Amino acid sequence: MQIIHTATELRQILNNQDNIAFVPTMGNLHAGHIRLVEIAKQHAKCVVVSIFVNPLQFGANEDLASYPRTLADDCEKLELAGAHILFAPSVEEIYPDFDGVNLNQTMTITPPLIANELCGASRPGHFTGVATVVMKLFNMVMPQVAIFGQKDFQQLFIIKQLVKQFNLPIQVIGVDTVREVNGLAMSSRNGYLSIEERNQASQLHETLQSIVTQIQNSSQLNHPIDFHQLKKIAISALENKGWTVNYVAIKSSVTLLDATVDDKHLVALAAAKLGNTRLIDNIEFLRTPD
Numbered sequence: 559m560q561i562i563h564t565a566t567e568l569r570q571i572l573n574n575q576d577n578i579a580f581v582p583t584m585g586n587l588h589a590g591h592i593r594l595v596e597i598a599k600q601h602a603k604c605v606v607v608s609i610f611v612n613p614l615q616f617g618a619n620e621d622l623a624s625y626p627r628t629l630a631d632d633c634e635k636l637e638l639a640g641a642h643i644l645f646a647p648s649v650e651e652i653y654p655d656f657d658g659v660n661l662n663q664t665m666t667i668t669p670p671l672i673a674n675e676l677c678g679a680s681r682p683g684h685f686t687g688v689a690t691v692v693m694k695l696f697n698m699v700m701p702q703v704a705i706f707g708q709k710d711f712q713q714l715f716i717i718k719q720l721v722k723q724f725n726l727p728i729q730v731i732g733v734d735t736v737r738e739v740n741g742l743a744m745s746s747r748n749g750y751l752s753i754e755e756r757n758q759a760s761q762l763h764e765t766l767q768s769i770v771t772q773i774q775n776s777s778q779l780n781h782p783i784d785f786h787q788l789k790k791i792a793i794s795a796l797e798n799k800g801w802t803v804n805y806v807a808i809k810s811s812v813t814l815l816d817a818t819v820d821d822k823h824l825v826a827l828a829a830a831k832l833g834n835t836r837l838i839d840n841i842e843f844l845r846t847p848d
């Protein structure tokens with residue numbers, strides 16, 4: 559596996575490649591990331607993985623400084639997984655006008671209005687940072703295929719919109735969330751959890767699964783569905799177990815707008831804090847399963 563730090567060198571190496579799959583990450587890799595690499599290998603002869611902790615998507619009071627950086631360990635995992643190229647640029651390489659203090663001179667991508675809802679409501683500017691860095695990385699790697707995990711469902715939706723709106727010749731593939739044995743979605747932030755919190759963290763997935771089950775049961779019995787009441791009950795259940803709930807939502811998985819009784823393709827999403835750790839999860843499902 560080649561390790562590259564500059565866009566110039568990356569372009570030189572990829573110059574003759576016309577079959578590239580790209581997996582963008584922020585490092586601190588776990589089994590979920592390795593699954594993305596495995597899927598990428600099924601779609602292209604050359605797999606490029608990036609590791610870049612993007613300062614533009616972190617808010618003022620978020621964990622940019624403490625975000626785990628484990629490059630040596632990540633390299634070993636990627637080598638074993640069969641990645642061909644690791645692109646690990648500096649902040650200055652991605653943001654040429656970065657002055658070491660701020661990114662005020664950076665030109666950014668404005669995402670669609672849905673970016674201001676769900677995670678975007680409590681993290682203003684987050685998806686501007688995501689869309690901007692993904693566009694920059696796409697321009698540097700120029701892949702034919704890009705692989706993303708579905709744990710960040712809103713992020714995946716916005717990236718698909720980015721590709722569509724800017725007419726990029728890239729196929730975006732979403733990969734099912736990889737989970738711990740207890741159902742907890744794998745995340746780099748799980749490392750912040752204590753042993754007790756890690757055991758309790760499965761409650762987020764269980765709450766979403768309860769929503770899915772109730773919606774599907776109501777549909778099969780032809781009973782009316784009260785989405786608002788379902789969300790209210792779910793929030794209360796989590797809060798009673800010690801969670802600080804950011805949101806619980808039921809959306810159309812096609813548009814990411816609020817679900818209606820006519821929508822068949824749905825997604826239940828949640829974000830909540832357990833202790834000081836913010837976790838997100840979602841379940842995409844059919845209102846009436848086949």
